[in-house]
Amino acid sequence: MTAVAEPDPYLLPLPGPETPVIRDDLIVGASHRGNARFSDPRWPLDLLSGNPSGARTSILWTKCPAVFESELRLAAWNMINGQLRPSFVKRKQRGAMRQRVSAGHLYGTVLTWMDLASWLATQGISTLAACNPDVLDAYARHLADSGASRGKLEKATAAMTRLWAFDQLSARPCGIGRPRWEDIGVDDYLPAATPGGENATEPLAEATMGPLLLWAMRVVDDFADDILAASAEYRRLMAAAASTPATPQGLQAVWDFLVPRVEAGLPLPAIAMSGTMRVARHYIADSVGAQVRQVDQVLETLLQKRQRGKTMRRPKRGPFTLNLTGRCPLDAPIRGRISGQPWRPAIDIDEAHTLLRHLGTAAFIVVSYLTGMRPGEVLGLRTGCCPDPDPDAGSGHHLIRGNEYKAALDEDGNHLSTGIERGVPWVAITPVVNAIRVLERIVPHGALLFDAAAHSSSELRSPAAGAIRNSTLHDRIESFVAWANEFAAAHALDHEVIPLDPHGPIGTRRFRRTLAWHIARRPGGLVALAVQYGHLRTAVSGAYASRGRGGIDDLLDVETIRAVADTVADLGEHLQAGGGVSGPAARHAIKTAVSGPAFAGAIINATTARRLAANQDIMLYENPNAFLLCRFRREQALCQRDGISDAPRLDQCRPECGNVVRTDHHASQLQKRADLLELRGAHAPGPIGDRLRGNAAKLRSFAEHHDHTRITLQEPAQ
Structure with missing residues (x-):
């Protein structure tokens, strides 16, 4: 008996003209x-x-x-x-x-x-x-x-x-x-x-990122309530104007409102539509308690009478024109403040959509930058993704749960287009939580936080399901920058203008790289803002430790190694030029500078970053805020007493630490900082002045100690 061959499950049938493209x-x-x-x-x-x-x-x-x-x-x-x-x-x-x-x-x-x-x-x-x-x-x-x-x-x-x-x-x-x-x-x-991918993406310049984040947080924290109230009032007004019954009383109210104003040439409530000013029909209908079609009826009648040369109440010469310069302020409170004053007198009906769009864009900037999520991960978040922490849980951190898509694989190792829930949630600091709460007020319950339909104007609502597209967000960020700069100019906030980034448009992909850059190179501060950022490396990166590598960890490693390579190179040039170093780890720092070629020619990706970071002999960290270098050794670090981290906490540097190194440049910066503090102390009241002068004296003592103990490349033993 001949055995029948089993059908090959991988061989495909031949499709016909009507065969569906996708099974x-x-x-x-x-x-x-x-x-x-x-x-x-x-x-x-x-x-x-x-x-x-x-x-x-x-x-x-x-x-x-x-x-x-x-x-x-x-x-x-x-x-x-x-x-x-x-x-x-x-x-x-x-x-x-x-x-x-x-x-x-x-x-x-x-x-x-x-x-x-x-x-x-x-x-x-x-x-x-x-x-x-x-x-x-x-x-x-x-x-x-x-x-x-x-x-x-x-x-x-x-x-x-x-x-x-x-x-x-x-x-x-x-x-x-x-x-x-x-x-x-x-x-x-x-x-x-x-280098490719995110590693080749330029971080946003500090001069750009600082005011951009300031404006994004200001819109989310200070202006959101006003914008959302105006948006709700706009929706109520539009619905009421369309659904109000058409009554004789309503029609008469429209006549009584429009005729005197038209005859006198007074401003009529108007809105801009496609670059043209038009009568704000819905606004007038709601104001007088009529139906919007009754406003159309009266306007059409007035136009016909004027075209036939008839008068309304008295003879009128000249062409039929309307003064379309009137405002349409919504009945929504303005509670937000800027420089102690209301940020605007009112929100007009045709501003509601624009400001709501800017609010969504601002929330995206805050969430994207302060979490380190990829754009697709941010756009995949839904309402309820960041619940308030359980008071009995212990940590007190807000955690964001969502899907990852780029590295989502099924059990066979194939790409899973629906994504998978991230094994470890993101950690959210307060500004991020505020942004998510605002977004949850914009979209329906259970929807995407950046649902395309909810973030579009009602007239142009997209029929497509899903989130706002990256290309759309790219344009909205540029529009947000233009709006913020116009606002800053109008309020004489020249120091808060967002300058153009030297590397081109802001886009959506550069926020992750910028976050990693600032964590690695600007410890203790968030661009130029006093936001709770000193521990963000621990909050953002440490939370991923239990799932191994991945997420922003790899990007942080790459940026840290790049920063270390720059620091080692700068130190080597300083020593070659005859400069000196001081501090408990000065001799080790000289050896590190001599071994600087370990970074030369290396393509810094996640793999090489981990390999180089494992060699403690070449790791040297710059702390510009404390005017020192850190040649980190966990066993003698005063910033780490838990014995867990393999990286320094540069926001907690202590000058007596055994890992400290100072260069001639640091000593000079200490002297300049001391001069500034003494100048401030001379003009400050008693206790504050004493404290400033005391800090200045301490900084001078550090600089003088460096001058007395510095060693050079040529004479490391002295």
């Missing part, structure tokens, strides 16, 4: 665009993604060279609905290949295939069957010669491998060749490694 069991998204058919010119991929902030992508087959369209359609359908064999994936190193990929990765892969097809067409090739290993080699060299980055080339070679691998599972294989890098490795096809 029903693979649909996880809630896109309004729906599923496409195999023969459609556009294949939306939204239904593959459960990420509320994921990009809306579509494969457009009109962009594919026509001669390759049939082959690539089938290959793309196979990749969407199939998965690679586990045996093939296991052969790949470092988890470089997944059985299934995310919608965004899938979209990028198909774009690479289309680029390959366009290049093949220029070479006179019209079928993937002719794309043998030599041709694939030539294409990879073509990409390298074009100046493509290492990251782009890695993705391109992986895309071509995936094209070949799925061809083995196709019901109609095209016969594309096996890439040679599958046998010899891909490194020979790639340029030298350089």
Whole structure:
């Protein structure tokens, strides 16, 4: 008896013109665009993604060279609905290949295939069957010669491998060749490694980040109640004007309101719509207790009478014009203050949407910067994500629970588009909690904190489900900066103007990098603001320790090592120029400066950062606030007595610590600081002046001690 072969679960059927692009069991998204058919010119991929902030992508087959369209359609359908064999994936190193990929990765892969097809067409090739290993080699060299980055080339070679691998599972294989890098490795096809991703993102300049955060927190903490009250009043007014019954009394009230004002040329309540001033119909209707259609009726009647040359109460000459300069203040209290005065006299009806949008943007800035979350993680938060702490729990910290998407994998190691709940929650300091509470007042219960519909104007409400898009937030941040600067100029707050960042637009991705930069390089302060930030490294980074690496920890490690490398290099230059150092750890610091080349040429990523940080002999930390260096040793550190941390608490430096090092520059800064304190003390009342002069004397003693005990590179033993 002949055994019947078991069907291969990885081999795919051949789709027909009406076959859905995405299998029903693979649909996880809630896109309004729906599923496409195999023969459609556009294949939306939204239904593959459960990420509320994921990009809306579509494969457009009109962009594919026509001669390759049939082959690539089938290959793309196979990749969407199939998965690679586990045996093939296991052969790949470092988890470089997944059985299934995310919608965004899938979209990028198909774009690479289309680029390959366009290049093949220029070479006179019209079928993937002719794309043998030599041709694939030539294409990879073509990409390298074009100046493509290492990251782009890695993705391109992986895309071509995936094209070949799925061809083995196709019901109609095209016969594309096996890439040679599958046998010899891909490194020979790639340029030298350089920092990429977040590590290559420039932090925001202090001069930009400081006032930006100040304005964001001011809007959230001081103006939010007024803005939300105005928004609620706007919604009430619009609903009332539309639902009020049309009565003779209401119509007469509109006549009595409009006719005298029009005849006298007085300002009428007006709003700006699409750059044009128009009568505020709903505002007038609500003011007089009429229906908005009755306002339209009266205005139309007045216009018709004037056009026919008829008068209303007395003869009137000239064209029919309306004075559309009147304000429309909402009946909402103004309690917020700036410089001790109300921040504005009132909120007009056409300002309600704009200010609500700025409030949401301000909340995003606060949450994104002060937690270190990725933009997608912030946009994935929902109401209730940050409950008040249980008084019996002990810690008292507010914790934020939400999903992570970038590194979300299922049990087979494939990307999980719906995300997974983060194993360890984020820690929220007070400004973040305030921002979340404001957002919870904007959106419905259970909704995303940045729900696109709730953060849009009622007239332009988006039909799409999900969160505000990154591109939209990018524009809103720029708009927020312009508004804040205009506000600052109007209130003579020149020192609070947000300057342009030298590295370009603020965007949404730079906040994490900026946070890591400030934690590593500006201990004891938050940009230039007195926010409870001294312990934020412990609050933000320490909370991730129980889940190993990941989150912002890696970014903090990278930024810390970069700061240490700069500190070691500066110290080496100082010593080479004949400068001196003092302090209990001075000789060790000289040895560290001599070993500075350990950082030279190293690509600082998470892996190299951990390796370098493990070598305590080369770790030297700058503390600009205390005018010293720290050559950290846990066993003698006075900032750490719990024996847990492997990094210094630079916000708690003590001058008598055995890890202290001072340079000639620090001594000079101590003297300048002492001069400033003495000057202030001379103009301060008794007890305060005495304290300032006492602090100045202490700083001078540190500087004098340095001058008497300094050692140099040439004479380390003296």
